[in-house]
Amino acid sequence: MARKVLALAEIRDGSLRNVSFEAIAAAKIIAQGGEVVSVLAGESVQSYANELFFHGADRVVVVEHSHLTHYTPDGYSQALMAVIDEEKPEGIVFGHTALGKDLSPKLATKLNSGLVSDVVSVEEEGGNLIFTRPIYSGKAFEKKIATDGLIFVTVRPNNIPPLERDESRSGEVKAISADIKDLRTIVKEVVRKTTEGVDLSEAKVIVAGGRGVKSAEGFKPLQELAEVLGGAVGASRGACDAGYCDYSLQIGQTGKVVTPDLYIACGISGAIQHLAGMSNSKVIVAINKDPEANIFKVADYGIVGDLFEVVPLLTEEFKKLKV
Numbered sequence: 001m002a003r004k005v006l007a008l009a010e011i012r013d014g015s016l017r018n019v020s021f022e023a024i025a026a027a028k029i030i031a032q033g034g035e036v037v038s039v040l041a042g043e044s045v046q047s048y049a050n051e052l053f054f055h056g057a058d059r060v061v062v063v064e065h066s067h068l069t070h071y072t073p074d075g076y077s078q079a080l081m082a083v084i085d086e087e088k089p090e091g092i093v094f095g096h097t098a099l100g101k102d103l104s105p106k107l108a109t110k111l112n113s114g115l116v117s118d119v120v121s122v123e124e125e126g127g128n129l130i131f132t133r134p135i136y137s138g139k140a141f142e143k144k145i146a147t148d149g150l151i152f153v154t155v156r157p158n159n160i161p162p163l164e165r166d167e168s169r170s171g172e173v174k175a176i177s178a179d180i181k182d183l184r185t186i187v188k189e190v191v192r193k194t195t196e197g198v199d200l201s202e203a204k205v206i207v208a209g210g211r212g213v214k215s216a217e218g219f220k221p222l223q224e225l226a227e228v229l230g231g232a233v234g235a236s237r238g239a240c241d242a243g244y245c246d247y248s249l250q251i252g253q254t255g256k257v258v259t260p261d262l263y264i265a266c267g268i269s270g271a272i273q274h275l276a277g278m279s280n281s282k283v284i285v286a287i288n289k290d291p292e293a294n295i296f297k298v299a300d301y302g303i304v305g306d307l308f309e310v311v312p313l314l315t316e317e318f319k320k321l322k323v
């Protein structure tokens with residue numbers, strides 16, 4: 001059944017987040033030959049429309065308002081409700097990001113619709129849409145079948161490959177006006193407490209440190225390796241609790257859930273709560289002094305050794321490959 005499906009784009013620090021393109025790719029499958037409409041909400045955001053066409057959007061709708069400069073649940077709910085009223089979609093895809101996780105259940109509840117969250121793959125089988133999502137902290141996967149009616153979906157970053165960028169694609173941009181009022185939250189300033197460089201939740205490569213790095217200084221070799229690989233640095237809660245790094249780096253059940261192409265765990269024992277946040281990474285490399293460490297059970301490649309010897313060696317080797 002062909003559907004019209006919306007895909008919400010997210011902008012951060014002046015760029016479209018990659019998950020915006022992954023949402024379009026998921027929307028294409030859900031649309032089953034129907035139309036995919038990207039949604040841009042913000043202030044002066046129309047200039048991002050072309051990039052959404054290049055990544056497969058058939059059409060782009062733009063809601064611009066001074067109250068949409070920063071995300072607020074009230075502001076974005078009102079903007080999205082205006083788009084839904086106008087477009088009457090049969091599906092809406094969000095990134096499984098802080099924004100998507102907050103906004104999608106609010107809208108789904110308002111519209112009495114279903115929500116499939118944290119989706120890692122969407123397939124079409126015999127006309128049915130099948131969504132796969134991890135459960136029990138990633139220890140198992142469940143499959144859900146969509147029924148008729150409006151469906152909300154959030155897609156986990158780094159799982160659904162975006163369509164190949166094609167600059168020959170174009171489409172119609174439509175402005176939708178929304179009367180945004182009665183905001184209960186006004187964002188006056190955003191003070192970011194995150195790492196510089198690559199965004200951890202969208203990084204293709206993550207070099208993560210645990211209590212085995214022993215100090216804040218001990219993270220330096222990990223940062224160097226991450227830099228050479230164009231990746232981000234993450235951490236276990238053990239490292240965060242010990243004060244070696246900021247909690248914004250924490251990966252796991254109570255931290256960020258990541259699925260990079262390559263996850264290098266350094267001095268991390270592999271507690272179940274840590275695995276919950278990274279075990280779906282495509283390739284896992286573990287470096288640990290203890291050959292019995294649990295992390296080796298999920299690792300594709302294991303290096304038994306001292307991370308302070310192994311990590312600089314890896315950095316040197318990768319540097320050679322880059323030249």
Ligand code: FAD
Nearest residue numbers: 210211212236237238252253254255267269273274289307
């Ligand atoms: P440790 O378990 O102390 O492991 C350190 C490892 O470093 C050891 O395996 C050791 O062999 C190795 N090592 C030491 N020196 C070196 C060296 N020089 N070279 C190589 N290896 C070395 N944890 C998370 O990570 N994320 C979460 O989101 C999270 N949520 C939690 C939620 C709850 C409700 C609870 C109860 C716990 C949670 N935890 C979480 C904590 C989790 O249970 C572990 O305590 C934590 O992951 C351990 O961190 P670690 O592996 O860095 O430390």
